[in-house]
Amino acid sequence: MASSELVKFQHVSKSFKTSKKKEHEVLKDVNLVIRKGKIFGIIGYSGAGKSTLIRCINGIEDTTQGKVFFEDKEINQLSKKSLRQVRGQIGMIFQQFNLMPARTIAENVALPIRYSKLGKQKIKEKVKKMLELVGLPEKANAYPSSLSGGQKQRVAIARALINDPKILLCDEATSALDPQTTQSILELLKKLNKSLGITLVIVTHEMQVVEDICDEIAVLNKGKIVEQGDVYSIFVNPQAELTKRFINTTSKLNISDSLLNTINLTEEQRLVKITYISDEAVVPLISIISLKFKIKANIIVGDIKILRGKPLGGLIIVLDGESAQVTDTLKYLKEQKNIQVEVYQNGRFL
Ligand SMILES: Nc1ncnc2c1ncn2[C@@H]1O[C@H](COP(=O)(O)OP(=O)(O)O)[C@@H](O)[C@H]1O
Ligand SMILES: [Mg+2]
Structure with a gap:
């Protein structure tokens, strides 16, 4: 041993x-x-x-x-x-x-x-x-x-x-x-x-x-x-x-049906869940995407905590902008290595 x-x-x-x-x-x-x-x-x-x-x-x-x-x-x-x-x-x-x-x-x-x-x-x-x-x-x-x-x-x-x-x-x-x-x-x-x-x-x-x-x-x-x-x-x-x-049981990063019902997404808007999947440096994503893509990102739920010095949890946001901007933003987010990006469709995050 x-x-x-x-x-x-x-x-x-x-x-x-x-x-x-x-x-x-x-x-x-x-x-x-x-x-x-x-x-x-x-x-x-x-x-x-x-x-x-x-x-x-x-x-x-x-x-x-x-x-x-x-x-x-x-x-x-x-x-x-x-x-x-x-x-x-x-x-x-x-x-x-x-x-x-x-x-x-x-x-x-x-x-x-x-x-x-x-x-x-x-x-x-x-x-x-x-x-x-x-x-x-x-x-x-x-x-x-x-x-x-x-x-x-x-x-x-x-x-x-x-x-x-x-x-x-x-x-x-x-x-x-x-x-x-x-x-x-x-x-x-x-x-x-x-x-x-x-x-x-x-x-x-x-x-x-x-x-x-x-x-x-x-x-x-x-x-x-x-x-x-x-x-x-x-x-x-x-x-x-x-x-x-x-x-x-320890995450608040869930979205209830009642909350969902209050968010009436327009054709262009996307409900997006971002979660940390590695301990690389946390970047100010929301300000980056709003500046870079001229898009609105409204935070619906935020639950980011630090576990043993590393980021854990994430955000649920509504991306609001023109269709091309939303697409570009999603593409950019999905290229980031330390986060997982899921888009709400057909009743769940995929
Ligand atoms: N001395 C024992 N004799 C028979 N069954 C036992 C005994 N101790 C535990 N068990 C059974 O073993 C299983 C696991 O028990 P236990 O180790 O106490 O689980 P936990 O602590 O996770 O609740 C249970 O189904 C329990 O009924
Ligand atoms: Mg026991």
Whole structure:
């Protein structure tokens, strides 16, 4: 295994027995590599096999076929003792936080190291450091019930990090939180990735989460990875239908029927959708075409954002001018390399 690789799945399949004779194949020939220091997203609908997949990383689930490696160790081949050691390097957080209600926040955070050789004082110091790291230094003696959802997840993160793991597995960690709290937890995870260099695996059914923090993603459909790669390439040029569906949930570059009805195109006007398909420099297209072709370009919908420093999204515009000008403008636009140009005809953009 290359030194940059932390986790590797090779032809991993996993079946559960559903009755004496029947089996349900939950993971199907999964191949993936999670590299050190990266934020790796796994997205799929409920039941796709996401939780099963990440549980194979720390050996909570064993595989039916194939191999899972953590660094150079094959998880399913480890002795109980070695597996315990490996698990010490793998932290995990969940949608429901899983805090112990009868213990204080400090006790909750200390749980993974309570039987370690560290003395009481050292443990106390470590807990303090962890609570500072997640922004909750004042909550050490509080109980979980007095905390908000976001604060509970911060405590769970502190607990997961107390062993200084190399990787943090996040299973729908923000799915129970409101959008604002989700943002603050994602910011915290990003900060931890940067400052500690810890590798993150983010399991989610929300493409917005992927867009916000992941470097690379795998799209899981009924146990199969249908697409994987770096987040920008996938967002600008998704291949699988499922990926496109997920991306649509984060794009405003759609035009509703009611909006369409309000645009009465004349014979010469064209409704045009322009989307970025590469990270080449963004040029002021609209002013260029209006000057160059003496044409009016009215923006109907605009949704351009910057993803990992590169442009994503685009515009829906109405081109308005004489027929020859419109034709020339379209020709010019289609020659531009970093955009895709689609013209609305027969009820859709083609
Ligand atoms: N221990 C188990 N026994 C039997 N079936 C299971 C078990 N764990 C998960 N499954 C099934 O595997 C499929 C994938 O589950 P899961 O990995 O939890 O998906 P996700 O996390 O994407 O929602 C589901 O159909 C689920 O019912
Ligand atoms: Mg799950």
